[in-house]
Amino acid sequence: xxxxxxxxFLVCATLIGRALLPSRTILSRSLWEELGVAYLLGTGVxxxxxxAGFVAGLSMSLLWWLPLIGGIAAFALDGQRxxxxxxxxxxxxxxxIGLLLAVLAVAAFLATIALPLNEFDAIYHWAYRGKVxxxxxxxxxxxxxxxxxxxxxxxxxxxxxxxFGIPILEAWTAHWGGWNARWxxxxxxxxxxxxxxxxxxxxxxxxxxxxxxxxxLTAATPILYSYNFLEDGFDxxxxxxxxxxxxxxxxxxxxxxxxxxxxxxxxIRARQVDxxxxxxxxxxxxxxxxxxxxxxxxxxxVCLLALLLVSFIPPRRTRVAIPFAAVAVVSIAPWxxxxxxxxxxxxxxxxxxxxxxxxxxxxxxxxLVEKAPIAMSGREQVDLENxxxxxxxxxxxxxxxxxxxxxxGLLWLLMIVALPVTRQRLADPETRWLALxxxxxxxxxxLILLVTPWNFPSLxxxxxxxRLLVHLVGPIVLMFGAALPKKDT
Amino acid sequence: xxxxxxxxxxxxxxxxxxxxxxxxxxxxxxxxFRADRGRYPDSEMLSNNGRPRFxxxxxxxxxxKNRTVLLLDAPADSPNYIGMPPHxxxxxxxxxxxKQMRVVRTSGGDPIPLAKNADVAVLTCNxxxxxxxxxxxxAAQMNGxxxxxxxxxxxxxxADAAGLLAQNFARAYWPQWLDPELSLxxxxxxxxxxxxxxxxxxxxxxxxxxxxxxxxxxxxNEQLIPRRFYLRNPQDGTSFVIExxxxxxxxxxxxxxxxxxxxxxxxxxxxxxxxLSPTRTLAPEEIAAxxxxxxxxxxxxxxxxxxxxxxxxxxxxxxxxxxxxEASR
Numbered sequence: 045x046x047x048x049x050x051x052x053f054l055v056c057a058t059l060i061g062r063a064l065l066p067s068r069t070i071l072s073r074s075l076w077e078e079l080g081v082a083y084l085l086g087t088g089v090x091x092x093x094x095x096a097g098f099v100a101g102l103s104m105s106l107l108w109w110l111p112l113i114g115g116i117a118a119f120a121l122d123g124q125r126x127x128x129x130x131x132x133x134x135x136x137x138x139x140x141i142g143l144l145l146a147v148l149a150v151a152a153f154l155a156t157i158a159l160p161l162n163e164f165d166a167i168y169h170w171a172y173r174g175k176v177x178x179x180x181x182x183x184x185x186x187x188x189x190x191x192x193x194x195x196x197x198x199x200x201x202x203x204x205x206x207x208f209g210i211p212i213l214e215a216w217t218a219h220w221g222g223w224n225a226r227w228x229x230x231x232x233x234x235x236x237x238x239x240x241x242x243x244x245x246x247x248x249x250x251x252x253x254x255x256x257x258x259x260x261l262t263a264a265t266p267i268l269y270s271y272n273f274l275e276d277g278f279d280x281x282x283x284x285x286x287x288x289x290x291x292x293x294x295x296x297x298x299x300x301x302x303x304x305x306x307x308x309x310x311x312i313r314a315r316q317v318d319x320x321x322x323x324x325x326x327x328x329x330x331x332x333x334x335x336x337x338x339x340x341x342x343x344x345x346v347c348l349l350a351l352l353l354v355s356f357i358p359p360r361r362t363r364v365a366i367p368f369a370a371v372a373v374v375s376i377a378p379w380x381x382x383x384x385x386x387x388x389x390x391x392x393x394x395x396x397x398x399x400x401x402x403x404x405x406x407x408x409x410x411x412l413v414e415k416a417p418i419a420m421s422g423r424e425q426v427d428l429e430n431x432x433x434x435x436x437x438x439x440x441x442x443x444x445x446x447x448x449x450x451x452x453g454l455l456w457l458l459m460i461v462a463l464p465v466t467r468q469r470l471a472d473p474e475t476r477w478l479a480l481x482x483x484x485x486x487x488x489x490x491l492i493l494l495v496t497p498w499n500f501p502s503l504x505x506x507x508x509x510x511r512l513l514v515h516l517v518g519p520i521v522l523m524f525g526a527a528l529p530k531k532d533t
Numbered sequence: 534x535x536x537x538x539x540x541x542x543x544x545x546x547x548x549x550x551x552x553x554x555x556x557x558x559x560x561x562x563x564x565x566f567r568a569d570r571g572r573y574p575d576s577e578m579l580s581n582n583g584r585p586r587f588x589x590x591x592x593x594x595x596x597x598k599n600r601t602v603l604l605l606d607a608p609a610d611s612p613n614y615i616g617m618p619p620h621x622x623x624x625x626x627x628x629x630x631x632k633q634m635r636v637v638r639t640s641g642g643d644p645i646p647l648a649k650n651a652d653v654a655v656l657t658c659n660x661x662x663x664x665x666x667x668x669x670x671x672a673a674q675m676n677g678x679x680x681x682x683x684x685x686x687x688x689x690x691x692a693d694a695a696g697l698l699a700q701n702f703a704r705a706y707w708p709q710w711l712d713p714e715l716s717l718x719x720x721x722x723x724x725x726x727x728x729x730x731x732x733x734x735x736x737x738x739x740x741x742x743x744x745x746x747x748x749x750x751x752x753x754n755e756q757l758i759p760r761r762f763y764l765r766n767p768q769d770g771t772s773f774v775i776e777x778x779x780x781x782x783x784x785x786x787x788x789x790x791x792x793x794x795x796x797x798x799x800x801x802x803x804x805x806x807x808x809l810s811p812t813r814t815l816a817p818e819e820i821a822a823x824x825x826x827x828x829x830x831x832x833x834x835x836x837x838x839x840x841x842x843x844x845x846x847x848x849x850x851x852x853x854x855x856x857x858x859e860a861s862r
């Protein structure tokens with residue numbers, strides 16, 4: 045039954061997203077671009093609305109109906125809008141590229157649900173919360189809030205102030221038919237399939253060639269599916285799809301990536317055609333980014349700060365900038381209200397991000413070697429005097445990632461060559477904004493890792509920074525696509 | 534020209550992606566679309582030098598000469614052999630013999646007749662006949678109850694049912710939640726407790742390992758929800774591995790078990806090793822924590838990287854309180 049509920053969610057979220065998107069006569073798009081963007085937008089809206097519902101004291105069993113009612117209403121509205129919404133545009137890609145994109149999308153979808161949840165974060169961070177929502181109906185329950193008490197005893201929950209986007213989607217799927225560790229992943233199975241469509245949609249305003257390239261380059265980026273594949277040689281192929289280096293599945297990083305990509309794509313289209321409705325959609329997608337993982341909040345801050353910076357140079361396009369920022373802030377606010385009621389025990393980056401701390405590490409502050417697992421377990425004495433500088437370790441890890449072809453392909457090279465360093469590119473306000481988002485995102489993660497209170501090499505072992513940098517795939521490819529020669533604009 | 538050219542080059546990685554996706558799907562299909570432990574790398578022995586201290590420390594030094602070790606080994610050229618390298622086994626044998634212990638090697642033969650009066654049995658490899666061993670027959674022959682699994686292949690639940698204590702010394706690479714004994718215990722807990730119940734987790738004694746894998750309470754908490762699990766200082770116990778280390782250190786410094794007495798059970802619900810139960814009376818702060826919450830059960834556990842049925846005991850709160858009351862009289 046949860047299989048059917050999961051499929052129902054895919055339909056409802058897509059219908060909701062389609063209903064929110066502006067007319068095709070204003071924002072032209074092909075069917076596939078529309079489906080990709082609509083699913084991401086609909087999913088973002090569902091998580092925003094249900095999170096707001098939790099703050100209002102409503103339970104999951106009641107809120108469960110909203111996406112269903114929204115889907116039905118959107119379906120009814122679709123019939124009425126047919127006359128004014130306009131026709132689909134031609135797909136921007138050739139048939140072979142379309143076929144390749146379809147194969148990759150279907151294979152990624154199937155690979156996600158091929159195994160039940162089978163990764164630490166997916167199970168202990170997200171599925172636990174999903175089960176709490178399923179059984180208790182709200183995150184404002186002892187199962188999440190009851191960790192810290194005066195007597196030292198409390199409930200068990202990993203990172204209690206993580207957002208509830210992924211758990212909402214899982215709990216929604218499990219509402220009918222109970223929890224199934226395979227089918228609860230259904231709403232999470234389309235991130236890699238939808239992002240190329242969203243990128244194509246975002247680049248259509250530049251040229252069909254850019255849209256086609258953008259979709260293909262996104263889909264061909266290995267980290268959309270896994271990182272460090274075959275790192276230990278060809279023998280390790282037997283582990284494909286099993287290890288924690290899988291990005292597909294029940295984790296949250298691809299969700300952040302897809303939502304941010306959709307938000308950026310919608311916003312640059314909104315600016316290009318001066319469409320307030322598209323800007324509102326972009327704001328909702330950005331709020332959806334925040335609902336998926338705690339880094340989403342920081343990325344939303346980067347997007348809004350970048351917007352502020354580009355607004356200093358005309359054209360300001362405040363008609364779209366203000367609705368985008370306002371809707372994003374208003375939609376994120378309920379989560380902040382909810383978060384304030386949850387125990388903040390770790391990952392308080394804002395506490396660490398002090399000028400003093402940043403300057404200390406930028407000035408060569410040493411790595412916290414005494415907090416390495418081997419030192420903490422007493423198995424090895426630490427050499428505090430010869431501990432390496434944290435900045436060196438972090439920069440090295442970023443370089444290792446940028447040059448790791450098996451995880452990223454040439455994505456980071458594409459980013460560098462697409463930076464708006466020429467007068468022509470600088471003249472494009474959308475490219476300026478995207479570049480600030482990308483560079484801001486990289487700098488943000490660099491700073492976060494610089495001041496992290498944990499031992500950085502241990503984080504590196506757990507797939508950091510690659511699991512953070514993957515969030516930026518969408519804006520990187522959009523920036524690259526925008527820089528391509530405009531043959532058929 | 535450069536940008537489209539670089540773009541095309543990046544597009545080639547679609548082949549790499551396809552290789553990954555097709556491999557994932559084919560391999561998942563091959564394991565029945567389940568996460569199969571068999572697909573993970575083989576377990577590895579923690580020590581590669583063959584020092585015998587794990588075995589020798591089980592006995593008093595003056596008593597070692599009276600003890601017999603049954604070593605279940607097989608020729609390393611046996612088909613699909615996985616286990617300790619022969620030179621490590623030789624080191625182990627030499628180490629044991631230097632302590633005057635008697636070592637009986639099975640060398641691929643039937644271990645049951647050779648197990649007579651053995652105090653310890655040591656598994657060194659994945660030889661199929663050893664994995665299909667009749668533990669009841671082995672227990673009937675052996676003098677002691679200790680099984681040392683240096684290759685990580687024995688079914689510790691089956692050994693437990695025969696009254697043998699299997700200790701896994703191999704590092705497993707499959708994830709915690711695929712542990713078969715954990716699954717058995719989750720089924721048992723589901724049957725024994727009701728979904729509304731509250732359960733206080735109480736370590737039986739000093740936390741003996743900082744292995745992250747020993748955090749079995751995370752799996753129980755996730756798999757048995759909506760049952761309510763409570764732990765001391767959970768904000769460290771469930772956080773990153775560094776905080777978890779601090780949690781272990783803090784608990785060991787606090788030593789709540791020092792204020793309590795061990796409780797031996799005449800019979801255990803799930804494990805056949807009744808004399809090795811992790812049960813004890815409760816410390817005052819544990820009583821206060823249980824009484825100030827809606828708690829029905831105490832789940833005692835011995836903190837180990839390997840999930841063993843012997844290390845876990847679920848006891849009604851009233852029973853634990855009764856033990857504590859009787860002990861204080």
